[in-house]
Amino acid sequence: MLKRTPLYDTHVAAGAKMVDFGGWDMPVNYGSQIEEHYAVRRRAGMFDTSHMRTVDFSGGTRDFLRALLANDVSKLTPGKALYSCMLNEAGGVIDDLIAYWIEDDRYRLVVNASTANKDIAWMQRVAGERGFEVRIEPRSDLAMIAVQGPRARELIGQVLPFAAATTADLKPFGGAFIDPALTPGPSPGARGGAWFIARTGYTGEDGCECILPGHDAAHFWNKLKAAGVAPCGLGARDTLRLEGGMNLYGQDMDESVSPLESGLAWTVDMKADRDFIGRDALKAQRARGNLRQLVGLKLLDKGVLRAHQKVMTAPGDGEITSGTFSPTLGFSIALARVPAGVAVGDAVEVDLRGKPVAAQVVKFPFVRNGKALI
Amino acid sequence: MNVPDNLRYTTSHEWLRTEADGNVTVGITDFAQDALGDLVFVELPAVGRSLQAGEACAVVESVKAASDVYAPIAGEVVAVNDELKDKPEAINDNAFAAWLFRLKPANAGDAAELLSPEAYKQNIAAQT
Numbered sequence: 248m249l250k251r252t253p254l255y256d257t258h259v260a261a262g263a264k265m266v267d268f269g270g271w272d273m274p275v276n277y278g279s280q281i282e283e284h285y286a287v288r289r290r291a292g293m294f295d296t297s298h299m300r301t302v303d304f305s306g307g308t309r310d311f312l313r314a315l316l317a318n319d320v321s322k323l324t325p326g327k328a329l330y331s332c333m334l335n336e337a338g339g340v341i342d343d344l345i346a347y348w349i350e351d352d353r354y355r356l357v358v359n360a361s362t363a364n365k366d367i368a369w370m371q372r373v374a375g376e377r378g379f380e381v382r383i384e385p386r387s388d389l390a391m392i393a394v395q396g397p398r399a400r401e402l403i404g405q406v407l408p409f410a411a412a413t414t415a416d417l418k419p420f421g422g423a424f425i426d427p428a429l430t431p432g433p434s435p436g437a438r439g440g441a442w443f444i445a446r447t448g449y450t451g452e453d454g455c456e457c458i459l460p461g462h463d464a465a466h467f468w469n470k471l472k473a474a475g476v477a478p479c480g481l482g483a484r485d486t487l488r489l490e491g492g493m494n495l496y497g498q499d500m501d502e503s504v505s506p507l508e509s510g511l512a513w514t515v516d517m518k519a520d521r522d523f524i525g526r527d528a529l530k531a532q533r534a535r536g537n538l539r540q541l542v543g544l545k546l547l548d549k550g551v552l553r554a555h556q557k558v559m560t561a562p563g564d565g566e567i568t569s570g571t572f573s574p575t576l577g578f579s580i581a582l583a584r585v586p587a588g589v590a591v592g593d594a595v596e597v598d599l600r601g602k603p604v605a606a607q608v609v610k611f612p613f614v615r616n617g618k619a620l621i
Numbered sequence: 622m623n624v625p626d627n628l629r630y631t632t633s634h635e636w637l638r639t640e641a642d643g644n645v646t647v648g649i650t651d652f653a654q655d656a657l658g659d660l661v662f663v664e665l666p667a668v669g670r671s672l673q674a675g676e677a678c679a680v681v682e683s684v685k686a687a688s689d690v691y692a693p694i695a696g697e698v699v700a701v702n703d704e705l706k707d708k709p710e711a712i713n714d715n716a717f718a719a720w721l722f723r724l725k726p727a728n729a730g731d732a733a734e735l736l737s738p739e740a741y742k743q744n745i746a747a748q749t
Contacts, residue, residue: 275658276658279659279713280658280659280684280685281659281661281684281710482658482684482685486684549662549664550662550664550682550687551661551662551682551684551687553686553687571684572661572662572682572684574661574684600680600687
């Protein structure tokens, strides 16, 4: 049987179309995917991301994460987050994740749903083999709701008076714990247990990801809905993240490719003298050169670019890793892995179901904060 | 799922209506548009093109997927619904009003061989 989040009954009652997403029974839309997309770009929408796994760390965490992750958590200040890949020895991407430094030696990681068990097994293996004394605590008891859009933080504050001030003050990539029981003022629906609210997301809009006790999730969701936040499914989540130029694990990168060939070199910190897993492999790749690159594509003809379509460029063939119709731009966009030497502005061709069509290499993100960037 | 009584259907989810002049109008069903999701692009056959029954002749593309549309019967394309080029979402709004193309049938009796509304209902019930 498919796994269910604490919001499963809420989705079904709302008439969501449910699909199997990596073993989870998740809403793909509640009617129109495009309307949900616009709700996030123009007002506020919310996503059930409870299938993603929160993992809490305590003990000798800082040194452990500096060895485990390609980005360097020593850059963080308390309450801040960073995006990182977790690599294997060959430099392939085991997963991408967000790491929050809570305080002292407490960190919180949020990893992808489909890779969660593999990730945790890897973390435990690395800790064991390398002798890190670290406590790794997967939190299957927690739900997660991403509220995204220009009005997202304002509306979270409206329905969560106990969190309003904190939410308003959060800096981008900042996060904070809020315990309703310890906070003055009314706490509707909160039945105890700390909430964690961070100004992060996967849409290219402002907003927050709220990690909360599973038993509070449905009440919070319904309060947000009553305040005008549109329930959104995984369909809109995918078009939003692609417009926002954000990679999807398993599609734009996986264990067979390195972050250097996935548009994620900016997340790899080679500066410090830090021996993280995959470092030697990435150094060797850089030295060899001629690396493939992830580029943006804009379709100049009619149609829709899709993953796995062949891209013909002057230096050689590449492949689309994610493609869709962009509701904001009104044409199709894609991410594609192409040979070295392809540059922004180049004219390329895509094999669209047997027909060569014209596309142009463009910068991504394609859309940020409601504005077209290309 | 809406399945009007006055139309004929195919297992590939096209609908067909015989007009007073003997030509037939073709579209995709409510079931098909619901499965595809928001439509963003429609490619229609050229007027004058001769089609075999079952020949792929149009494409409907949604945010999720591209899907071929097949000629339910043999015939010549006599008209296409150009309004869909700018308004593909009209198919989501009402799949039975937003027709794709009209055919002059090669054989007058072919349309009657397609699925009845009852048979089509059973066909989609088996898929859900």
